[in-house]
Each structure stands twice: as C-alpha cells, then as structure tokens.
Amino acid sequence: MLYIKDSAFKQQKLSAWQPILTVGTVLPTFFLIGVAFIPVGIGLLISSYQVQELEIDYTSCEKREITQIHDNSTTLCSEFLAKHPNGNCSCLIDLELDADYRRDVFIYYGLTNFYQNHRRYVKSRDDYQLLGHLRAGRECSPFAHRIDPKDGILKPIAPCGAIANSLFNDTFQLERLVFDASNNPGYNEVPLIKTGIAWATDKNKFKNPPIPKGSNSLAAAFNGTVHPVNWPRNVYDLDPSDPNDNGLQNEGFIVWMRTAAFPTFRKLYARIRHDINEKDVSYQEGLPKGKYRLLIQYNFPVAGFKGKKRFIISNTSWLGGRNPFIGAVYILVEI
Known part of the structure; x- marks a missing residue:
C-alpha cells in the first residue's frame, strides 16, 4: 500500500495571518491610497482635455x-x-x-x-x-x-x-x-x-x-x-x-x-x-x-x-474620447 505522508497542507491547517483592523491601521492605509489616486486622477483629466x-x-x-x-x-x-x-x-x-x-x-x-x-x-x-x-x-x-x-x-x-x-x-x-x-x-x-x-x-x-x-x-x-x-x-x-x-x-x-x-x-x-x-x-x-x-x-x-x-x-487620446468623469472620480475619492 502506498503511504502518503501527512502534512498541514493536506489537512488544511496552514498557518495564516489575519490582520486586526483598527483606526490606527485603516486610516493611514486609506490616506496612502487616496494620495496615490491624486496623480492618477490628474493624469486622466489631462489626457481627457487633450482631446x-x-x-x-x-x-x-x-x-x-x-x-x-x-x-x-x-x-x-x-x-x-x-x-x-x-x-x-x-x-x-x-x-x-x-x-x-x-x-x-x-x-x-x-x-x-x-x-x-x-x-x-x-x-x-x-x-x-x-x-x-x-x-x-x-x-x-x-x-x-x-x-x-x-x-x-x-x-x-x-x-x-x-x-x-x-x-x-x-x-x-x-x-x-x-x-x-x-x-x-x-x-x-x-x-x-x-x-x-x-x-x-x-x-x-x-x-x-x-x-x-x-x-x-x-x-x-x-x-x-x-x-x-x-x-x-x-x-x-x-x-x-x-x-x-x-x-x-x-x-x-x-x-x-x-x-x-x-x-x-x-x-x-x-x-x-x-x-x-x-x-x-x-x-x-x-x-x-x-x-x-x-x-x-x-x-x-x-x-x-x-x-x-x-x-x-x-x-481621441490613449484613453479614448473626451471623458473627464473618470479623472474627477479618482480625485474625489482622495478628497
């Protein structure tokens, strides 16, 4: 009989990490994401108005x-x-x-x-x-x-x-x-x-x-x-x-x-x-x-x-026709 060695993977017992969401961790994360959205939104607006x-x-x-x-x-x-x-x-x-x-x-x-x-x-x-x-x-x-x-x-x-x-x-x-x-x-x-x-x-x-x-x-x-x-x-x-x-x-x-x-x-x-x-x-x-x-x-x-x-x-631009909506949404998300 073929014996297959037991493991944590087979028993679905892999170690895991579950973050604890607190104000101190969530707010900085949202802030960093929002800051990243600003240049993206500005770039999309500039591209739109170049049309x-x-x-x-x-x-x-x-x-x-x-x-x-x-x-x-x-x-x-x-x-x-x-x-x-x-x-x-x-x-x-x-x-x-x-x-x-x-x-x-x-x-x-x-x-x-x-x-x-x-x-x-x-x-x-x-x-x-x-x-x-x-x-x-x-x-x-x-x-x-x-x-x-x-x-x-x-x-x-x-x-x-x-x-x-x-x-x-x-x-x-x-x-x-x-x-x-x-x-x-x-x-x-x-x-x-x-x-x-x-x-x-x-x-x-x-x-x-x-x-x-x-x-x-x-x-x-x-x-x-x-x-x-x-x-x-x-x-x-x-x-x-x-x-x-x-x-x-x-x-x-x-x-x-x-x-x-x-x-x-x-x-x-x-x-x-x-x-x-x-x-x-x-x-x-x-x-x-x-x-x-x-x-x-x-x-x-x-x-x-x-x-x-x-x-x-x-x-058109690389983004398509004139559509400032997407760029405005990115900037509003940051605000």
Whole structure:
C-alpha cells in the first residue's frame, strides 16, 4: 500500500495571518491610497482635455440650400418637418476650427432626451433575423409586419422592431473653404468613411441573408420583405456610396442598434479619411484649421420628444474620447 505522508497542507491547517483592523491601521492605509489616486486622477483629466472637440447644436437650424446662401428665410427645419413629415429639409452651418485637429478625427452625432434604454424599446428587435433569417418575431410587434404599398401584401419588416424603425437618418457633408491660385474662394468636400465605425463584437451579430443563385443583387436576398415604416429606403440601399456597406451589415445601422444607457448620448457617424492620395493629401495629418461649412440633410425629427441634435468633430487620446468623469472620480475619492 502506498503511504502518503501527512502534512498541514493536506489537512488544511496552514498557518495564516489575519490582520486586526483598527483606526490606527485603516486610516493611514486609506490616506496612502487616496494620495496615490491624486496623480492618477490628474493624469486622466489631462489626457481627457487633450482631446480636441467641436460640438454644434443644430436642432434649430434654418432651412437653406446651397443655392440659397444669401436667402434671409427663417424657416426652421424642425418646424418644416412638423408640417411636412415626408418632406426634405437641408440646412447649412458655417463653422471654424481654431487649431489643427491631429489624426485620427471622427464625426459623431448626438441626441438629447432620447431614451434608448426604455425596457420595451430595448427588447424590440429580433436577433435571429439580424443574423440573416428573414422572419419577424413577435418581440418586434407592432413593428413586425406591414402591408407592402407596392402590392398590398402583408410582409415581414426587415429589419423589424422599434430600434430599427427609429434609425437616425440625418446626413452630413463637411466642406472646407479653400482658395485657388487666383485667390478665389471655393469649397472642397472633406472625405468621410462610414466603415470601420462599429465594434467587431457587434458586427458578428449582423449578417445579410444569402443572395439567391443566379443573382448578384443584395435586393434579391430581401425579396418578400418590406422596409420599416419610418425608413425612406430599403435596407439594401442604406449606403449608396459603398455597395459593400448595405443590408443588415451596414455599419451605421449596427452602431445605432447598440442602445445607449442614458438619454443624452453620441454615436459614431464617420471617420475622416487620412490616407495619402492626390485628392485628400491635406488630411493625412488630421483636419486642418480653418473655415468649413456643414451641409445637413435634416430628416430625424426630435420636436415630438423635446430632444436636441448635435454634430461633433473630435479626435481621441490613449484613453479614448473626451471623458473627464473618470479623472474627477479618482480625485474625489482622495478628497
């Protein structure tokens, strides 16, 4: 018989030390931890405020086309949409960057008083459908089925649910003021990229349905479905500028489907294109200072829930975007 020598370890009788907590030991420990938090908090605050950011509230922007720059019209897009829900409204906003924004520069949109965290709103989606199976589950009700106005047939909505139905659909075009050799002013469009803005973990949850044999069109994959009632276009036409960024795998759609925890939030809209080529060589180091104008296609109504809309230009630090909250918490803990 194999004999295993007995030991304190086997008998769970190892010696141990249990500190006795007293005022004299606890207070100095807390003080030292608090002192250590001060430089950490200051470092986090400095890093946060190194992020360059420009934020513009365009909720009440005036209806104005590029050809109406000198028009004195005072019609607000918010008022126009309230009277004409299916109408089109564009507005122009002049802005100026007082410093060069170092790369990488991102474009965000922000909403205020929009509760994406509402219990019924968060549940109003069909994750099985988002993986490319074109059914509409009852969790999407009342945004699961509707009659297709083209043929009068009741069809499943793709994508279904309240989250998809309320997709943010304002569009932005940023243009920079430049001068030619004769010192004549003009505007050049800032190149934007609408891919690479969604988390990889989120992109894995969205798949387009397979395209039928004999077709090379994504539209054929969505036959037998109808787009959400609040959408002006089909899901396979979300990004006309990039045929690979359409359907359920459209990154702007994926970003929107990640619901925000608070009623005031921002979401990534696009990235400034910084790669080097003849067209946008001036943006390889970032976004140059100077005067710009912003053309907005104003589609998303916010007056009904007393909300506000914001356009944000920002870059990042090693910590991410501007967020002084973490640094402030570290300093407050010490205090």
